[in-house]
Amino acid sequence: MLYPILLCSLLYLFAKAGLRGLLTGLLLSAVAFVCGKEISRSTETEGARAKRALRAGLIIILGTLLFFKYGLRLTSLSTTIPMGLSYYALSLCAYLLDVSHKKCEAVSRFPDMAGFSLYAFSLRQGPINLCQELLPQLRAKFSFDGTRVIRGLQRSLFGLMKKLVIADRIGLHVTAILGDENAAGSLILYAMLLYSFQIYADFSGGIDVIMGLSEALGITLPENFNAPLVAKSVTEYWQRWHMTLGRIxxxxxxxxxxxxxxxxxxxxxxxxxFLRRVAAAAIANFLVFILVGAWHGTGWNYIVYGLYQAVLTTQAILLAPTYKKWQQALSIRTESLPYRVFQVVRTFVILTFGRYFIRMGTLPDAFALFGRTFRSFRPGALWDGSLLTYEATMPNLIIIFIGLVLLVFIDVKHAGGFCFRDAIAKQPAVLRYAICYLAIFVVLILGIYGPGYDAANYIYGGF
Amino acid sequence: MKEKVRSILQEILPDVDFDAETALFDDGIIESFDVIQIMSELMDSFSIDLNAEDIEPENLNSLDAIVALVESRLP
Structure with missing residues (x-):
């Protein structure tokens, strides 16, 4: 089913990103294709030639990514990056490195390369695929499996619920609060905490839609999330959030x-x-997170976001023995439920402060938002009815609250190894259909729609 | 050899039963920070060269796999 999928991918890319987006994708795929073949041919005979091909491929692909992310932005010629480039550029680099390390065979036909790198469902917001995982599935013959199709569509439906009912509803509320220059600090902090949920529901909801549609076609993409809401530390959070970027x-x-x-x-x-053991890890960790920040966007706010994550995760490495001593001195039972809940909440709040840099378009705006949060906190604004003036009626707030409880509940169960789709599949047919119809009605009735509103606009689509 | 590898692993991860575990890497029992400590210690203790490409589940999932990796690099 490679060719039908490739055709759809190219048409989708052209429709969404225009000729510039299509040509960028095809050219970079061609670069990886040629360099991959050269690396594969050369490794047996001359290593230097393979290294040159690898370097050339990486420089062209990463150079193009940098050019669109930073170069054009600096010259003010354009502010948009071709759709999918942030994702397929990393896939193509991984491909070249894997061919070089003999972890993957060089692709021998260009349609295979374009089919894998420009896979339609991953263009919008990932996941970031590896050639050796995706290509064999694309090459396989399509066979219809009703159960698989239903399970896939079910996942997409739940993804739509997360996106349209929870994320987009929160989005309107958050935007209204942050847009009010006179909003109390407590409301801004509340809005930013909600934004943390919004970005998770938006990103993971979108990924669920993609994974579900792919599953219906018989293609298993790598998971991008593993219950990040239960992360007990920032380090653990990054092992559970955007896992395909983390893997790369x-x-x-x-x-x-x-x-x-x-x-x-x-x-x-x-x-x-001790430092001898951890120094290399600490330095590499710091650099990686700066790059993770830079990958997310082009402003200084993204660099500072990366720096924030880098400081948090690096201090965890360097101060681990100190924290252990404190825990022992204070006789903290680290496995007790209250302490774990404290860790989860602490991590969520710390990450929310980091998101000030992502949510606001520029660094000065992010610092200004910090200032507004703490200058006039006025906690009473949370319950004096002010909330209802920010694009939120009481039913809307109740739906948001139920949505958040569900998000947390699902992550807690998921982290414990419980799979909701497996559980639903074991129920009687009547109940299974009832759940599906309920989900469809929830999306149709409670989803956020309207003129000027783009349901396919994902936060991570902008990265 | 096996005992020496076991003692290195035990020093880094004292709570893990390396004789029983067969999916150390796949199950996340050894995390990225543990992985690099293990690799560094193995390189120093056995004077061998290991690199990032060796960090694969088949090389790190069990004590025996790690021993086999070390043996494959000994002169």
Whole structure:
């Protein structure tokens, strides 16, 4: 089913990103195709030639990404990045590195390469695919499996619920609060906490739609989330959030950096035994998170966002022994439920402060929002009825509240190994259909629609 | 050899039963920070070269797999 999917992908890319987006995708796929073949041909005979091909491919692909993300922005020629580039550029780099390390065979036909890299469902917001995982599935013959199709569509439907009913409803409310210059600080903090839920429901909802449609076609994409709402630390959060980006960063950047000869030589010069063990990891971790921030966008606010995550995760490495001593000194039972709940809430709040840099378009705006949060906090604004003046009627607030409870509940159960779709599949047919119809009605009746509103506009689509 | 590898692993992760576990990497029992500590210690203790490409489940899922990885790099 490669060719039908490739055709759909190219048409979709052209329709959404125009000729510029289509040509960028095809050209970078061609670069990876040619370089991959060159690497594969050369490794047996001459290593230097393979290395040159690898470097050329990486420089062209990453250079193009940088050009569109930063170069054009600096020259004020354009502010939009071709759709999907942030995602397929990383897939193509991973492909070249995997071919170079003989983890994956070079693709021998260009349609295979374009089919894998420009896979339609992953263009909008990922997940970031690996060639060796996706291409064999694209090449496989399509066979209809009713159960699989229903399960896939079911996942898409739940994804739509997250996106249209929860994320978009929160979005209107949050935008209204943040847009009011006179809003109390407590309301801004409340809005930013909601924004953390919004970005999760928006991103994971979109991914559920993509994963579900792919599943219906018989294609299993890599999971992008593993219950991030239950993360007990920022480090754990990044293992549960946007996992395909994390995998790329870890495998192709973090590990090679930490285990590089230069880093090991540097570490060996350190006299402290503990620092010797962790220095390389701490430095590599710091660099990776700066790049993760830069990947998300083009302003200084994204660099500071990366820096914020870098400081949090790096201090966790460096101060781990100190924290352990504190826990022992205070006789904290780290496995007790209250302490775990405290850790989860603390992590959520810390991450929310980081999102000030993402939510606001520029660094000054982000700092201004911090200022507005703490200058006039006025907690009473949370219950004096002010909330209802920000694009939210009482029924809307109730729906948001139920949505958030459901999001948390699902993540808690998911983290415990419970699969809702498996559980639904075991129910009698009447109940299964009732759940599906209920979900359809919820999306149709409670989803956010209207003129000037784009239901296919995802927050992560902008990265 | 196996004992030496076991003692290295035990020092980094004292709470893990390395004789029983067969999916150390896949199940996330050893996380990325543990992985690099293990790789670094193995390189230093056995004077071998390991690199990022060796970080694969088949090399790290069990004590025996890690021993096999070390043995494959010994001169």
């Amino acid at each position: 960063m870890e495998k192709y950047l973090y590990y090679p950096l930490v285990l590089s000869k230069q880093m090991r030589t540097f570490s060996k010069r350190i006299s402290s035994k």
